[in-house]
Ligand code: SF4
């Protein structure tokens with residue numbers, strides 16, 4: 001996507017920094033990059049490995065004017081941060097990139113070998129004579145993506161896809177197994193999963209909506225919501241805090257799960273919660289409306305009676 | 308496990324349900340022995356995390372009770388509570404907690420008999436889950 005570089009250079013005339021991606025020579029995939037000068041911007045790339053949600057950097061840069069390259073899902077996170085007042089609309093310049101769907105590089109490496117450049121700029125997944133079906137190595141969220149085009153943006157880059165978005169994917173793999181479990185089996189499932197948790201907090205740090213920094217409830221000593229001991233019950237409680245704090249706020253960007261070094265399927269919890277929130281409140285995070293738990297009109301609250 | 312006391316944590320609003328439970332006690336109505344009552348200033352005080360923490364610490368059931376909609380001492384606390392608690396209740400199966408173990412309800416200060424009925428029904432439902440029926 002060569003037209004991206006001049007757009008970033010142009011944006012740098014009016015912002016302090018542009019958040020985008022550059023190729024990592026070591027890993028053969030794109031990694032987040034901060035472009036401060038036009039010369040730096042020559043390294044910018046946009047391909048199917050730009051999975052990172054760069055909106056995570058915005059709250060800490062709130063004192064700067066920031067340009068950001070955003071996919072459809074990232075734009076939802078930005079919109080949510082604006083709706084919650086964590087970021088000012090006037091403080092961000094959104095370069096909306098139309099997105100071909102992002103691939104799960106771990107899966108791709110499994111198919112093609114570690115560290116190989118896993119796809120070309122157009123997002124085709126074929127190299128060294130091997131091909132795999134694109135859906136097989138797409139991130140889960142990209143299958144049946146509801147928002148390939150950014151909900152907010154100041155300038156766009158790339159051709160918007162004319163194809164209709166794929167229908168929502170049927171639950172597969174772990175999602176299918178989880179859905180079939182009894183409640184008691186799920187209790188055991190989570191106990192097993194969280195016995196692997198190392199309390200690195202990568203899930204929280206990768207989350208654009210976990211904005212509390214050094215006053216995070218999980219690590220508060222008083223009251224001690226979750227013990228510091230790295231054992232399954234305490235780590236489970238820690239994650240429940242995070243899930244609860246994301247009620248009506250999570251846009252489903254999947255970054256927590258992608259960041260987790262021990263492969264805990266955190267999105268099972270958040271996807272469920274997002275579904276329940278949508279069902280109860282008709283609300284999907286990532287638009288202009290204020291979250292249902294941030295504000296409601298008491299004078300017109302007939303919510304319970306309507307149910 | 309017949310005979311095992313079902314451990315229930317009850318978060319009760321000071322202005323209504325707590326007084327209702329008190330009334331049931333004074334009238335010597337039959338109530339389960341395993342009920343631990345925590346008095347809160349308002350059902351709106353009941354952070355869903357308090358409920359989850361109670362489960363994590365070993366509660367068999369958690370009951371939250373506040374003033375009827377429209378009667379909140381502070382105006383809107385129970386409206387806030389019902390949104391949060393409804394969401395919590397619907398999340399429980401995914402978290403591995405049987406939804407029968409959690410209930411939120413509205414009980415006024417004069418509804419002692421209603422309170423006794425609610426806790427007894429709730430306790431029976433939990434016993435059924437524990438016995439796997
Ligand atoms: S888990 Fe809760 S307190 Fe901690 S950073 Fe996230 S939202 Fe903030």
Ligand code: SF4
Nearest residue numbers: 197198200201203260
């Ligand atoms: S990223 Fe995974 S291992 Fe790290 S704290 Fe979160 S759940 Fe635990």
